[in-house]
Amino acid sequence: MADKDPQRSDDTLLVHDERHSEGAVAPPIYQTSLFTFDSYQAMVDRFRGDSDQPVYSRVDNPTVSILHDKMCELEGGDKALAFSSGIAAISNAVLGLIEAGDHIVCVKQCYPDTYRLLQVICARFGITTEFVDGTDTAAIEAALPGAKLLYLESPTTWLFEEQDIKALAALAKAASVTTIIDNSWATPIFQKPLEVGIDLVVHSASKYISGHSDTVAGVLVGKGSIIDKLVLETTPYLGAKLSAQEAALLLRGLRTLPLRLQRHQESALMIVNRLTDHAAVTNVHHPALNPASYSLLRGYGGLFSFEVDDSIDIPTFCDALSLFRLGVSWGGHESLVMPAEVSINQAGSPSAAVDFGVPARLVRLFVGLEDPEELWSDLEAALNNA
Ligand SMILES: *Cc1c(COP(=O)(O)O)cnc(C)c1O
Numbered sequence: 001m002a003d004k005d006p007q008r009s010d011d012t013l014l015v016h017d018e019r020h021s022e023g024a025v026a027p028p029i030y031q032t033s034l035f036t037f038d039s040y041q042a043m044v045d046r047f048r049g050d051s052d053q054p055v056y057s058r059v060d061n062p063t064v065s066i067l068h069d070k071m072c073e074l075e076g077g078d079k080a081l082a083f084s085s086g087i088a089a090i091s092n093a094v095l096g097l098i099e100a101g102d103h104i105v106c107v108k109q110c111y112p113d114t115y116r117l118l119q120v121i122c123a124r125f126g127i128t129t130e131f132v133d134g135t136d137t138a139a140i141e142a143a144l145p146g147a148k149l150l151y152l153e154s155p156t157t158w159l160f161e162e163q164d165i166k167a168l169a170a171l172a173k174a175a176s177v178t179t180i181i182d183n184s185w186a187t188p189i190f191q192k193p194l195e196v197g198i199d200l201v202v203h204s205a206s207k208y209i210s211g212h213s214d215t216v217a218g219v220l221v222g223k224g225s226i227i228d229k230l231v232l233e234t235t236p237y238l239g240a241k242l243s244a245q246e247a248a249l250l251l252r253g254l255r256t257l258p259l260r261l262q263r264h265q266e267s268a269l270m271i272v273n274r275l276t277d278h279a280a281v282t283n284v285h286h287p288a289l290n291p292a293s294y295s296l297l298r299g300y301g302g303l304f305s306f307e308v309d310d311s312i313d314i315p316t317f318c319d320a321l322s323l324f325r326l327g328v329s330w331g332g333h334e335s336l337v338m339p340a341e342v343s344i345n346q347a348g349s350p351s352a353a354v355d356f357g358v359p360a361r362l363v364r365l366f367v368g369l370e371d372p373e374e375l376w377s378d379l380e381a382a383l384n385n386a
Contacts, residue, residue, distance in 0.1 A: 086204025089218030207331025264302030
C-alpha cells in the first residue's frame with residue numbers, strides 16, 4: 001500500500017481518488033465468485049504466490065480491495081481486510097492471534113458481543129480474559145505481563161469513557177502484547193490509533209462507514225505482518241469476507257463520512273448541552289463533557305447516553321418519542337433510542353450490561369441527520385410526558 005499523500009486531507013482523499021476503468025467515478029462491482037486464468041502457467045504462478053491475480057471472492061475481490069486501500073489510507077495502516085460484519089472482523093482478529101491457554105486483557109464496557117466472544121468462545125479453548133477499567137492505565141499496565149492481547153474500545157459502549165491509547169500502546173509494546181482497538185465510535189476521521197502505536201484497528205462498518213443503515217460489515221486495518229498472518233492462517237477458513245455489493249455500498253458511504261460526522265457532531269453537542277440542563281437528567285455520558293487530557297479525538301460523534309431520575313418512566317419516554325426510533329445499531333441517517341434496561345434484561349448469558357453494571361436508568365441516543373431543533377423538541381416533549 002502506497003503511503004498517503006501527506007498534502008491530501010481525508011475529505012479530498014475520499015472524493016477525489018476514484019477513477020476506474022473507462023473513467024468511471026464509481027467502482028466496478030465484481031459480482032463473481034471466481035476468476036479464471038489465461039493459462040496453466042498463470043494458474044501455477046498464482047498458487048505459488050508469484051502473482052496477485054484474484055482467485056476466489058471468499059479470499060480476494062477487486063471491489064473489496066478498493067475498500068481495503070481506502071481504509072488503509074484513512075487509518076494510516078499497511079493493510080486492511082473487510083468482513084461481513086464488525087463482529088466477524090473482531091472474531092477473526094482475536095481467534096487469529098491467540099492460541100489455547102493464552103491470556104487477554106480487555107477493557108470493561110466493551111461491545112456486548114465482543115464480551116460474549118471472549119467469555120464464551122475463547123473460554124472454550126482455555127483462553128482467559130481479565131476485564132479492566134479502561135480509565136485506569138496503571139491497572140491495565142499491572143494486568144499486561146503474560147498477556148497475548150490487549151483489547152481496547154475507546155470511547156467505550158454505554159458509558160463512552162476514553163482510554164489513554166498512546167500510553168497503553170507503549171506499555172503493551174514494552175510487554176510484547178499485541179494491541180487491538182475498536183474505533184467504530186470515532187472512525188478514522190476523528191481518531192487514528194495506528195498513528196500512536198496501536199497494532200490493529202477494528203471497525204463495525206455497519207455504523208458510520210456505511211452511514212445509511214443498509215449494510216452489515218466490518219474492517220480490520222493495521223500492521224502488514226498482522227494482516228498477512230490472518231490471511232495465511234485464519235480468515236480464509238473462517239470465511240466471513242465481505243461481498244462486492246456491500247463493499248461498493250461502503251465506498252459510497254465513505255465519500256460523505258466527514259460531512260455526515262460534522263452534522264452528527266453539531267446536532268449531538270447541542271442536544272448533550274440541553275439534556276445536561278434538564279431537571280430530570282442526572283448524568284450525561286459524552287466524551288465532549290469531560291475531555292480526557294490524553295484524548296486523541298479530533299471530533300465527536302452522535303452516539304452518547306444519559307441517565308434520568310425517578311420522575312421519568314423510561315418505557316413511557318421511549319414510546320412518546322416519534323423522531324427517535326427504538327432500535328439497536330447506530331451510525332446511519334436516522335435517530336435512535338436504546339434503553340439500557342432492555343439490554344440488562346436480554347436473554348442469554350453472560351451479559352456485558354449486567355456484568356459491567358450498566359446503570360438501569362441509562363438511555364442511549366444516536367443523533368441522526370434530521371433537523372436538530374426538531375430532534376430536541378421530540379426529546380423534550382417525551383421527557384415532559386413521561
Ligand atoms: C455494532 C458494533 C460492533 C459489532 O459490529 P457488527 O457490524 O454489528 O457486527 C462492534 N463494536 C461496536 C463499538 C459496535 O457499535
